[in-house]
Amino acid sequence: MSLPPLVEPAAELTVDEVKRYSRHLIIPDVGMAGQKRLKNAKVLCVGAGGLGSPALMYLAAAGVGTLGIIDFDVVDESNLQRQIIHGQSDVGRLKADSAAASVREINPLVNVIVHNVALTTDNVMEVFSGYDLIVDGTDNFATRYMVNDAAVLLGKPYVWGSIYRFDGQASVFWAEHGPCYRCLYPEPPPPGMVPSCAEGGVLGVLCASIGSIQVNEAIKLLAGIGEPLVGRLMIYDALEMTYRSVKVKKDPECVLCGKNPSVTELIDYDSWCGVVSDEAQQAATGSTITAAELRDMQERGDDILVVDVREPNEYEIVSIPGAVLIPKGEFLNGSALERLPQDKKVVLHCKSGARSAECLAIVKAAGFSDAVHVGGGVLSWVKTVDPSLPTY
């Protein structure tokens, strides 16, 4: 299924533009007409992180006339392993500003629009309405469903990509011509069930593999060439080195783009996707201690057992002194419980406090009523108790 070009061509290319884009112009499928369409195109990249980095760099180099960058975050040293649009000197700088500077260096002909804000239900419709196409490079389910819903409600196509460890997925969602993200995954996983890249890790170069597929599809949609990845899901396995595509059908029962939609406006995505589950929220209420409080307990010699619920490789990177490792999976299958002492207060922690809250709910339900967890996890310990330790 080929689709008509998304963008009308610009009136002309300047002499400098012809010189710069000559390797595109001599491809018959792109040619002057295609390059003029790119020049006239307005593309928004949501997130200037792992996927946003290669996507923005290649979109800029390709000659997309207007590039929007939306990101509220600042560059952290742990981003540099994969977010190649940022460099060492950008640490601490707003990602959108840092990315804009790189885009201008790659191609000064691009008009860059910086949105130094978080994308929210209050601004998403207005921000999206200024663009022809959206590239989704966000890192959480709540934002992904919001991007999808806003794109469907505005009738805009978007190129979606997602990564985890060695696995990548990509597709084009355009309700007018095919399925939307909700047709593929009707509901987000419950909180705590699917680890994020910050918890599970991601191979840096995987961002390029998936980000470049996203750019490839964006260019095809803008110029109206080739077979777009509409109605197909591309699945990349970097360990096996396989690319496979499977069909994605438009779900007639889809609550957003189906025959009888029940979702007709934006919803509260944070509560729908749940940052942590209700059980964890409840368990953590009144049973959350700070890293400094844990240090005080240890210094007083309180009778406690500190349990680190992260994965072994995370424990190797940095851990709280005296903590024993029992990964979250062992709480989920119940085997952790028999390793917990009945006569000591159990103190759980993870990287930032989400996984330990989930485990706390399990531990409390099993009768360890005085158990607590450390808010902010080992990251908070490093920040407030021992800044000499590494973070990740």
Added chain:
Amino acid sequence: MSVSVRIPTILRTYTAGAAEVSSEGATLREVLQKLEADYPGIGARILDDKGAIRRFVNVYVGDEDVRFSDGLETATPDGSQVSVIPAVAGG
């Protein structure tokens, strides 16, 4: 009926790291039952408490999403490839 099952990274802790394992059954339901018997715990990551396929996991037989065919009763002829594709959100 021998079928191969593609295991995503996120579930490979159950299969000792194997990306593809073999299973048996005439329908997807039987294939997943055998998979759970061989790799305890993996079934609960694919099916919910009521035994239905979780809404954030897609299971394909060949390149068809079973949600749009016969669900767990989808036939798995000899040599079929079953793929488990969970939602991931990293970016």
